[in-house]
């Protein structure tokens with residue numbers, strides 16, 4: 290019985306991947322729980338958003354069909370501060386494995402940063418992007434990753450095998 294109740298406790302309070310469970314979202318800076326009440330009506334119940342809120346998996350990652358749209362959203366909403374290739378400008382680089390906030394190593398953490406913002410110029414995105422667009426912007430940030438595939442924990446093992454670290458080419462489109 291002791292083992293059973295331990296399993297139940299892990300299931301309820303979050304064993305971080307031990308037991309499949311809904312991810313929990315927290316503000317990147319102050320750690321307060323995030324709910325998505327303020328999210329725009331549009332784009333709340335796409336397949337990708339539903340899947341992500343259930344499992345923390347972003348089905349747009351390395352999904353050819355949405356990459357163009359993902360790139361456009363990033364270039365409109367993020368590149369001005371983070372650079373065309375995520376190399377960093379007035380905002381920090383997003384294309385390597387160094388994170389000011391280590392939670393951004395996971396897609397649940399990255400989504401929380403987009404939704405709730407961080408400090409200074411990194412304002413919350415809930416008024417500017419739909420939840421679905423946040424997942425698209427994230428997919429492009431992940432696509433720009435220049436680190437080794439085995440450090441890309443947001444990819445499935447199969448995707449890691451396929452993944453080639455992004456190589457910025459002077460101004461040309463990928």
Ligand code: HEC
Nearest residue numbers: 366367370379380381388389390393402407408410411426
């Ligand atoms: C107006 C400028 C600006 C825009 C636009 C902007 N950011 Fe930021 N971003 C910043 C700054 C400045 C920081 C550093 C904030 C901090 O450290 O608290 C930051 C921090 C971040 C971080 C945390 C990085 C880390 O090392 O942990 C992520 C992730 C991020 N931004 C992603 C994005 C994405 C994706 C977009 C577009 C949807 C975006 N940002 C749009 C300025 C911006």
